[in-house]
Amino acid sequence: MQVFKVQGMSCGHCVRAVSAALLALDADAQVDVDLAGGEVRVESRLSAEQVLAALREEGYEAQPA
Template sequence: MQIFKVSGMSCGHCVRAIGEAIRALDAAAEVQVELASGEVRVASRLSQEQLLAAIREEGYEAQPA
């Protein structure tokens, strides 16, 4: 499981947008988004760079936790 700190998330739309962006690249990915902590946990075959790019393309700042 990879963990990222993501800033700019504030609502359910943010949760859906990040999950959909990652699942568009890996349909089998498991994505858990915690708004309160700003953490996104991902179980996926994608590399850390691919996951970061997917999150950033949605307009959020992300870095490995």
Template sequence: MQTFNVQGMSCGHCVKAITQAVQAKDPTADVQVDLGAKTVRVQSSLAADAVLAAIQKEGYEVSPA
């Protein structure tokens, strides 16, 4: 499980956008978004760099937790 700090998330649309971005790279990825903690946890075979890039492409500021 990889954990990332993501700034700029505030609603269900953000959750959906991030989940879809990661699952576009790995359809089997388990994506857990915590809006309150501003974290995203991803269980995937993707490298951390690929997950970071997918979330950044959606316009969010992201860093490894």
């Protein structure tokens, strides 16, 4: 499982946007967004670079945790 610190997530829309962006790249991904902790946990075939690129494309600052 990959874990990323993500800044700027604050609501349900953020959760849906992040999840949708990652699921668009890997429909089998398991995405868990922790708004309070500012983390996204991803179980996926995607590389860390691909996940980071998807998060940044959605407008979020992200880095591996």
